[in-house]
Amino acid sequence: MAVQYRDLREFIELVEKLGDLRKVQGAALAFEIGAITEVAAGSESCPALLFTDIPGQPAGNRIFTNTTVSARRAALALGIDTNLPPLQALQEWKRKRVDLKPIAPEQTTNAPYLENSSTGDAVDLSLFPAPIWHKDDGGPYIGSGSVVMTRDPDTGWVNCSIYRVQVHSRDRVTVQFDHNGRHGAMISKKYWDRGQACPIAIINGQDPALFIAGFEYLPEGASELDFAGAIRGAPVEVCAGPVTGLPIPARAEIVLEGMLMPFAEESLPEGPFGEFTGYYAAEKRPAPVMHVTATHHRTNPILLGSPPLKPPRFHFGLPLRAAGIWSNLEAVGIADVVGAWQHVSQLMIVIALKQRYAGHAKRAGLVAAANSYMGRIVVLVDDDVDPSNLADVMWAVTTRAEPSEDVDIIRNAWSSSLDPRIPASHRSIGLTSNSKMIIDACIPFQHIETYPRTSALTLADALEIRRRWGHVLDQR
Numbered sequence: 025m026a027v028q029y030r031d032l033r034e035f036i037e038l039v040e041k042l043g044d045l046r047k048v049q050g051a052a053l054a055f056e057i058g059a060i061t062e063v064a065a066g067s068e069s070c071p072a073l074l075f076t077d078i079p080g081q082p083a084g085n086r087i088f089t090n091t092t093v094s095a096r097r098a099a100l101a102l103g104i105d106t107n108l109p110p111l112q113a114l115q116e117w118k119r120k121r122v123d124l125k126p127i128a129p130e131q132t133t134n135a136p137y138l139e140n141s142s143t144g145d146a147v148d149l150s151l152f153p154a155p156i157w158h159k160d161d162g163g164p165y166i167g168s169g170s171v172v173m174t175r176d177p178d179t180g181w182v183n184c185s186i187y188r189v190q191v192h193s194r195d196r197v198t199v200q201f202d203h204n205g206r207h208g209a210m211i212s213k214k215y216w217d218r219g220q221a222c223p224i225a226i227i228n229g230q231d232p233a234l235f236i237a238g239f240e241y242l243p244e245g246a247s248e249l250d251f252a253g254a255i256r257g258a259p260v261e262v263c264a265g266p267v268t269g270l271p272i273p274a275r276a277e278i279v280l281e282g283m284l285m286p287f288a289e290e291s292l293p294e295g296p297f298g299e300f301t302g303y304y305a306a307e308k309r310p311a312p313v314m315h316v317t318a319t320h321h322r323t324n325p326i327l328l329g330s331p332p333l334k335p336p337r338f339h340f341g342l343p344l345r346a347a348g349i350w351s352n353l354e355a356v357g358i359a360d361v362v363g364a365w366q367h368v369s370q371l372m373i374v375i376a377l378k379q380r381y382a383g384h385a386k387r388a389g390l391v392a393a394a395n396s397y398m399g400r401i402v403v404l405v406d407d408d409v410d411p412s413n414l415a416d417v418m419w420a421v422t423t424r425a426e427p428s429e430d431v432d433i434i435r436n437a438w439s440s441s442l443d444p445r446i447p448a449s450h451r452s453i454g455l456t457s458n459s460k461m462i463i464d465a466c467i468p469f470q471h472i473e474t475y476p477r478t479s480a481l482t483l484a485d486a487l488e489i490r491r492r493w494g495h496v497l498d499q500r
């Protein structure tokens with residue numbers, strides 16, 4: 025199945041056809057739009073939201089949230105059958121991702137993003153929506169799911185990733201890099217080291233393929249635009265920004281162009297901003313400042329908003345990074361992995377496998393733990409357990425794992441300064457590692473033949489029953 029949208033507007037139409045869209049009129053930028061988004065993301069139906077008639081905003085301005093928060097809409101964005109159960113959908117994405125061939129963008133002169141432009145003194149960011157997403161946030165953010173574009177001055181490589189963007193005044197925003205390894209941070213530093221400002225464009229309201237690409241860990245030198253093209257199976261159409269010359273997606277909704285000033289010369293206090301852990305990670309801190317010298321927007325523009333929310337709510341309803349971990353396990357030769365999933369917004373990993381030999385499960389657990397960014401819990405389950413189903417996973421933990429025998433602790437492992445459990449005094453001196461618990465909830469290998477048989481349906485039988493009888497069971 026191919027991707028069926030060219031831009032955010034076409035994606036919203038598809039979401040509406042799925043029956044997943046709710047329109048919300050008159051909600052306020054300060055806390056309310058964020059709060060409604062959080063409640064919706066945590067509800068069972070998990071609708072996507074289109075906010076209209078926003079008080080204080082030009083009449084046609086809109087905000088779209090919860091874009092890919094459900095598994096079904098994540099599948100829609102990836103061009104995967106939306107009827108697949110979540111684990112099968114993730115498996116499909118893992119397969120597709122391994123074979124993806126980058127597709128370079130295509131130039132076009134037909135660029136809806138240039139329908140309306142302002143430059144110089146006419147630039148006024150108050151004409152665009154920038155919610156205060158969580159109550160204690162330090163200010164309004166136009167960029168919560170926005171894509172930041174920069175070009176490497178040496179190689180011409182264009183990087184497009186998601187970094188948050190706070191609005192400070194009519195023509196000033198800050199861009200927040202979590203650490204110096206972010207490609208946007210590395211590229212801007214190259215300009216700054218030469219005493220120059222870094223040309224930068226911020227894309228607010230991009231198609232979901234680029235949203236997903238902006239989240240992928242691509243290597244240095246690889247362009248997220250090419251990856252977005254690969255997801256779509258067609259090149260992203262781009263048109264050079266009048267100020268920066270950057271290849272801006274032609275069908276973007278709101279575009280800011282300008283210069284990211286050398287950090288040593290200019291900074292503004294940024295944040296705090298609620299994180300995906302459900303906590304604030306720091307107080308206000310200095311961040312580099314962008315001078316916005318031009319804005320462009322489509323008529324009646326739509327901002328794509330994606331505030332981090334308390335788990336389990338997450339930007340992507342399919343745990344995209346679990347697909348990467350699943351591929352890693354296969355790449356190092358661990359056979360018969362039948363599933364990988366992340367719960368609690370990436371903080372817990374579950375691997376399901378068909379055990380072939382003693383130590384097989386632990387081998388998978390160690391690889392998964394090594395690649396578990398900020399995670400604290402890795403669980404191994406047998407292939408009769410659906411790793412995407414937390415209740416199923418806990419059933420395995422409570423009936424197959426003996427805590428005194430089946431739990432290992434790995435110390436001093438990969439986390440980050442966003443981790444709320446690491447004491448501030450440690451984080452401030454760069455001590456940002458955590459520990460990880462590996463729970464082997466597989467039936468002990470030597471007892472597989474003699475372990476009490478389960479009375480439950482197999483996953484396949486349960487699926488078949490749902491296929492044949494679901495129409496009766498789902499009646500209201």
Ligand SMILES: Cc1cc2nc3c(=O)[nH]c(=O)nc-3n(C[C@H](O)[C@H](O)[C@H](O)COP(=O)(O)O)c2cc1C
Pocket residue numbers: 168169183184185186187188189200201202203205206207208238239240241242330339
């Ligand atoms: C909705 C969303 C918001 C994000 N916000 C930030 C952010 O503010 N700062 C940051 O450094 N990374 C943020 N990230 C993570 C990066 O986008 C992600 O790690 C990306 O792979 C980095 O790309 P890069 O390797 O090109 O720097 C965010 C991701 C998502 C999906």
Ligand SMILES: [Mn+2]
Pocket residue numbers: 183184185207242243246248
């Ligand atoms: Mn990158």
